[in-house]
Amino acid sequence: MTPLPLQFFRHLRNACGHTGNWNFQELKHPAQWRDKRLMLEHIGQPVFGEFFKHGDLALLVLDIDKRYFETQPVAVNAGEA
DSSP: OOOHHHHHHHHHHHHHHTTTBOOOSOOSSOOEETTEEOOGGGTTSBSSSSSSOHHHHHHHHHHHHHHHTOOOOOOOOTTTO
């Protein structure tokens, strides 16, 4: 199963590409990020508003980057730099 934050991001991406409103027909898998959980009641509502603020987008991307893409820095020898 896809992790909850990635499901949330997938629905967000789709909504932004289709009129800026949440546009899913059903939720086959839970979609949650932090304290925000998508529910059927969100269908047709604007993405950015009371539920999801503009600044939340940056936090969501940072959370996903940190969890799935950040790696430990590679040590570089002083003589190689």
